[in-house]
Each structure stands twice: as structure tokens, then as C-alpha cells.
Amino acid sequence: MTASLDGTARVWRADTGKPIGVPMQHQGKLNSALAAFSAGGRRVLSASVKGTARVWDADTGKPVTAPLHDNVRCAAFSADGRRVVTSSSDRTARVWEADTGKPVGAPLKHQGSVLSAAFSPDGRRVVTSSSDRTARVWEADTGKPIGAPLQHQGRVFSAGFSPDGRRVATASDDGTARVWMVLLGSDLTVDTALMADFAEALGGYSVNEFGSLVALDNQFERMRDLRRRLVHASDREGTLTWFLRRFLSIS
Numbered sequence: 001m002t003a004s005l006d007g008t009a010r011v012w013r014a015d016t017g018k019p020i021g022v023p024m025q026h027q028g029k030l031n032s033a034l035a036a037f038s039a040g041g042r043r044v045l046s047a048s049v050k051g052t053a054r055v056w057d058a059d060t061g062k063p064v065t066a067p068l069h070d071n072v073r074c075a076a077f078s079a080d081g082r083r084v085v086t087s088s089s090d091r092t093a094r095v096w097e098a099d100t101g102k103p104v105g106a107p108l109k110h111q112g113s114v115l116s117a118a119f120s121p122d123g124r125r126v127v128t129s130s131s132d133r134t135a136r137v138w139e140a141d142t143g144k145p146i147g148a149p150l151q152h153q154g155r156v157f158s159a160g161f162s163p164d165g166r167r168v169a170t171a172s173d174d175g176t177a178r179v180w181m182v183l184l185g186s187d188l189t190v191d192t193a194l195m196a197d198f199a200e201a202l203g204g205y206s207v208n209e210f211g212s213l214v215a216l217d218n219q220f221e222r223m224r225d226l227r228r229r230l231v232h233a234s235d236r237e238g239t240l241t242w243f244l245r246r247f248l249s250i251s
Contacts, residue, residue: 001035001036001044001058002035003030003034003035003046004029004030005029005030006029007025007026007027007028007029007030007048008023008024008025008030009023009024009026009030009035009044009046009056010023010024010061011044011058011059011061020058020059020061021057021058021059021060021061021062022060022061022062023061024044024046024054024056024061024063026046026047026048026051026052026054027048027051027052028049028050028051029048029049030046030047030048030049034046034047034053034074034075035047036075036076036077037058038058038077038081038098039077039079039080039081040081041058042057042058042059042081043055043056043057043058043064043077043081043098044056044057044058045075045076045077045084045098047072047074047075047086048072050071050072050089051067051070051071051072052067052068052069052070052072053067053068053069053072053075053084053086054066054067054068055068055084055098055099055101064098064099064101065096065098065099065100065101066101068084068086068094068096068101069086069088069090069094070088070090071088071089071090072086072087072088073087073088073089073113073114073115073116074086074087074114074116074117075087075117076117076118076119077098077119078098078119078123078140079119079121079122079123080123081098082097082098082099082123083095083096083097083098083104083119083123083140084096084097084098085117085118085119085126085140086117087114087115087116087117087128088113088114089113089114090113091109091110091111091112091113091114091130092107092108092109092110092114093107093108093110093114093117093128093138094107094108095108095126095140095143104140104141104143105139105140105141105142105143105144106142106143106144107143108126108128108136108138108143108145110128110130110131110132110134110136111130111132111134112130112131112132112133112155113130113131114128114129114130115129115130115155115156115157115158116129116157116158116159116160117129118159118160118161119140119161120140120161120165121161121163121164121165122165123140124139124140124141124165125137125138125139125140125146125161125165125182126138126140127159127160127161127168128159129156129157129158129159129170130155130156131155131156133151133152133153133154133155133156133172133174134149134150134151134152134156135149135150135152135156135159135168135170135180136149136150137150137168146182147182150168150170150178150180152170152172152176152178153172153174153176154172154173154174154175155172155173156170156172157171157172157173158170158171159171161182165182166181166182167179167181167182168180168182194229197222197226198226200216200222201216201219201222201223201225201226202223204216204219226248227248230248
């Protein structure tokens with residue numbers, strides 16, 4: 001696939017160089033960095049410079065959706081090709097259904113232009129970066145933020161997930177790149193008993209029925225039992241388990 005300053009994107013046969021379908025026409029010059037196939041190659045996503053994004057049928061070149069967003073800075077498919085995320089100079093990112101162009105959830109709002117946006121590998125979350133000096137992680141379905149903003153001292157030009165979706169890397173014009181651990185919203189509630197046991201074993205105190213702190217007389221045994229539980233736990237059982245295993249250096 002190619003994207004051109006003449007305002008068109010085109011799909012070509014790799015073996016012959018012959019065009020497939022008709023040109024995909026935008027109203028402005030295309031940003032070559034914002035043209036991509038979906039997983040499976042059935043759809044094409046393209047965006048024009050300071051314009052809109054659009055999803056096209058890769059075989060025919062005909063539009064699948066109406067133009068998406070305005071003043072688009074970034075556009076990307078989810079890994080399964082079912083959704084698209086766009087970021088814009090209007091200080092928002094949006095998630096869309098790739099087959100209909102309908103918006104999914106609320107806008108993902110920053111205080112400055114949203115310079116990049118990307119899905120997590122499982123498509124459940126989106127990470128955005130902005131000229132407001134932050135990156136943020138969001139629920140893809142609802143648009144609700146997950147955790148606090150990831151703060152830099154300058155504009156954050158790009159952000160992306162690790163392959164397991166548990167970390168985010170950000171790059172800023174403050175001269176730094178950073179890696180952050182992502183506390184995945186639904187995972188935080190998977191095992192409150194484990195969190196309480198860890199707090200008691202680490203601190204050496206428990207809370208009695210009257211709400212008072214009582215020193216543990218078996219702190220060593222409690223920590224040993226906790227380690228034993230975590231040795232047999234899977235990283236996939238939640239972010240809390242993942243964090244505790246690493247905090248206690250359990251491989």
C-alpha cells in the first residue's frame with residue numbers, strides 16, 4: 001500500500017505492481033505514516049495531513065466508514081482489526097468500530113493536542129500521549145481513564161504498550177524515555193485477600209475486630225506462606241500477583 005501527497009492511497013499487487021481497486025481519495029495530502037492494513041488485510045486505514053481518517057475496503061478501494069475525526073495526528077487498528085483509534089489536535093482521542101465508523105465510549109480527553117494513540121495487545125485499553133506533558137491509559141470500551149497521568153516535563157510524542165500489555169513506554173521532548181508499570185483496572189480487584197495478607201506480612205501487624213493494630217507473632221511464617229502461594233500463581237492471575245512476584249523476586 002502507498003500513500004501520496006496527491007491525496008490518494010492505493011493498494012498494489014506485490015508480485016506484479018498492478019493496482020488493486022480504485023484510488024482511495026482524501027481531501028488533503030496523505031500522511032504516509034498513517035496508512036496501514038488491518039489484521040488479515042481486509043481493511044485499510046489512512047489519514048490525511050491535518051484532516052480525517054477513514055477505513056477502506058482493501059480489495060475495492062471503496063470507503064467502509066465515513067471520515068473519522070478532524071485534525072488527526074495518529075490513527076491505528078486494534079490487533080484484531082475490529083476497532084480504530086484516532087488522536088487529534090482537538091485534544092481528544094476516539095475509538096471507533098472499524099466496520100461502521102460508530103464511536104465507542106466517550107472521547108479520551110487531554111489538556112493539549114493528542115499526539116499518539118495505540119491499543120494494548122488485547123484491545124481492551126488505549127494509551128495516548130499529549131502536548132500537555134502526559135500520557136494516559138484508558139478503557140477502550142468506555143473511555144474512562146485508568147490510573148493517574150504519566151507525567152513528563154515536556155511534550156510526550158509517543159507511547160506504546162509492551163507485548164504483554166502490562167507496561168507502557170513513553171518518549172518526550174524533555175530528553176527522556178520512560179517505562180511505566182500499568183495497573184490494569186479490573187485486575188486490581190481480583191484478590192483483595194492477597195493484598196491484605198501481603199500488607200500484614202510485610203508490616204508485621206494485623207487489624208483486629210475493634211479496628212486496632214495488633215503485632216503479629218508469626219510474621220516470618222506469614223511471609224513464607226505468602227511466597228509459597230505466589231510461587232504457584234500465574235502472572236495472568238492479575239497485575240497484583242504479577243507485582244508481588246517481582247517485589248519478592250519470585251521468578
